[in-house]
Amino acid sequence: MSTPLLLPQATDIGNPTVNVAIFALFVVATLAIVFRASRNNRTAADFYAGGRNFTGPQNGIAIAGDYLSAASFLGIAGAIAINGYDGFLYSIGFLVAWLVALLLVAELLRNTGRFTMADVLSFRLKQRPVRMAAAISTLGVCFFYLLAQMAGAGGLVALLLGIDSRAGQSLVIAVVGIIMITYVLVGGMKGTTWVQIIKAVLLVIGAGIMTLWVLAKYTFNLSGLLGAAVDKSPAAGEKLLSPGLQYGLTGVTKLDFISLALALVLGTAGLPHVLMRFYTVPSSKEARRSVSWAIWIIGIFYLFTLVLGYGAAAIVGPDAIKAAPGKANSAAPLLAFELGGELLLGVISAVAFATILAVVAGLTITASTSFAHDIYGQVIKKGQVNADGEVRVARITALVIGAVAILGGIFANGQNIAFLVALAFAVAASANLPTILYSLFWRRFNTRGALWSIYGGLAATIILIAFSPVVSGKVDAKTGKSLSMITDTGIDFHWFPLDNPGIVSIPLAFLLGWLGTVTSKEPVDVDKFAEMEVRSLTGAGAEKAVHH
Amino acid sequence: MSDTRPTGDQGLTTYRDVQVSPDFSELRRRFRRFVFPMTGLFLVWYFLYVLLADYAHDFMSQKVGGNITVALLFGLGQFVSTFAITMIYVRWADRRLDADADRMRRLIEGEHE
Secondary structure, eight states, X not given: OOOGGGOOOOOOSSOHHHHHHHHHHHHXXXXXXXXXXXXXOOSHHHHHHGGGOOOHHHHHHHHHHHHSOHIIIIIHHHHHHHHTHHHHHHHHHHHHTHHHIIIIIHHXXXXXXXXXXXXXXXXXXXXXXXXXXXXXXXXXXXXXXHXXXXXXXXXXXXHHTOOXXXXXXXXXXXXXXXXXXXXXXXXXXXXXXXXXXXXXXXHHHHXXXXXXXXXXXXXXXXXXXXXXXXXXXXXXXXXXXXXXXTTOSSHHHHHHHHHHHHHHHHHGGGOHHHHHHGGGSSXXXXXXXXXXXXXXXXXXXXXXXXXXXXXXXXHTOHHHHHHSTTGGGGHHHHHHHHHHHHHHHHHHHHHHHHHHHHHHHHHHHHHHHIIIIIIIIIIISTTOSOHHHHHHHHHHHHHHHHHHHHHHHHHHTTSOHHHHHHHHHHHIIIIIHHHHHHHHHOTTOOHHHHHHHHHHHHHHHHHHHHTSTTTTTOBOTTTOOBOSSSOOTTOOOOOOOOSOOHHHHHHHHHHHHHHHHHXXXXXXXXXXXXXXXXXXXHOXXXXXXXXX | OGGGOOTTOTTTTSHHHHXXXXXXXXXXXXXXXXXXXXXXXXXXXXXXXXXXXXXXXXXXXXXXXTTEEHHHHHHHHHHHHHHHHHHHHHHHHHHHTHHXXXXXXXXXXXXXX
């Protein structure tokens, strides 16, 4: 679970040259498009929000591209292949979560803000402290998410390129980071969006072809496929088809599952890189269409991963998957090799790489926008800075974040990807979502409520994680090996029993937001509240698209 | 449309005036009466599913035909309900929100210019 990537065995399937060639093709093609898209990057709205000129369907596809990370493609397919139904539970949480964004957040946010989540949260409260808090939590979520993607890149390299030395993997992580920085610096939001769109189309087509292929092998009989998966998995057997294999062991793991379910369903609508995408369309109606498109694409993709996961269990078998470098994460690539040989493996590998690249680019532009626009432009310079200066800072920040991501990725290489992603969701659900909902819907909400909720949610999440079994003290009962981040079984400082903090940190953040508000004597800024409410519902005064 | 704007709306110059106007109150009421119950509905349905998957293993592992279990049907049901709510909301919002919101936006932006 913690260091599968250090296994000294090279992959003996596939042809690294084919994989690299297909991936290089993707990079060259997307770079060409990014350079083309960058010709119109003039204003801050161009760099941060792609000129707000994307259509709903385009943005919906890009959102899917941003959201379907390597963790959800390789991770969920692998989890289903090994843990059966319990892997499917992740995808359901990831999908249903979009309804929160659709019904409560997307349109109102689009009408109220300009570039970042902090624009909305600080709209009617005290500008600088709230903006600072929102920017810190944005950077926190982006950091954990970024780390997860970069750590995943290392694992993928081991599997797909046959590079198993730590130094070689680090080099590839650095190359991934540099390509990603180029996308962001040259293309801004416009270029990044096109990378997301291309990647999403490739990913869905690739997964769709594999899904049809697997189903065709079982004459389009889902029951037959499930039966074959059960036959090939003697250890799990029939349990593969119903919940409980991973989370049903004890009362604590059951509670952990509820905690995870809560963080997943409330996390999506608080992910800053998802929220920022709503500013790339011209109106709230297009924001609505974006989410609708995204839900359809993401939902259909998760249905594909269900077939791919059980298909990998039936055709590759859980033992072969567990023995491969990258373990569960290698289920989908191994399945591709079994189905279509080297060529399909190469295509799927390149798509998985492209996925990491695109998600990392999206996170980088979000983090650098938040730093440049919120912290530099509004908090440090108090708004007394021209847009060019702000964008210049955003570009420098992108360089710094890129460097941090490369170093972090090299350091985190081998860490559990799913854990890092779940951490990002827990922070988003605890620190961001309560404040977003309160400030959109609760008239009385004020600055102290926002600060308590954001900082309280952020601190609770990180502290509970630090003292959870994920970091120390989790030992596999059978093998005696550590399952925690700290692999020395002698070190154990955990006192929080659950892997995911959501069940405590999310209600706590809502409670703190309420408590801070009712104990503060700050009067409601009735004019700003009226402006925010009217703007959010009618779109009056909302930012318009840029026309060149 | 701004040329058809009634000239008698001189009082409608601030956001606060709009906020207390009957038209806006009606728009807000209509929006909230749709999205709040719908949010409650899908959250209840989602957590019902989560709790069943977590605590009712016997029920969920029953087979309904071939290797298809109750759990699988419930899981696919979450996909169906998510797609359905998305379609229903988008249709509803296109019909019942956009026209009124647009009319109010033009009125306000016209006044400000």
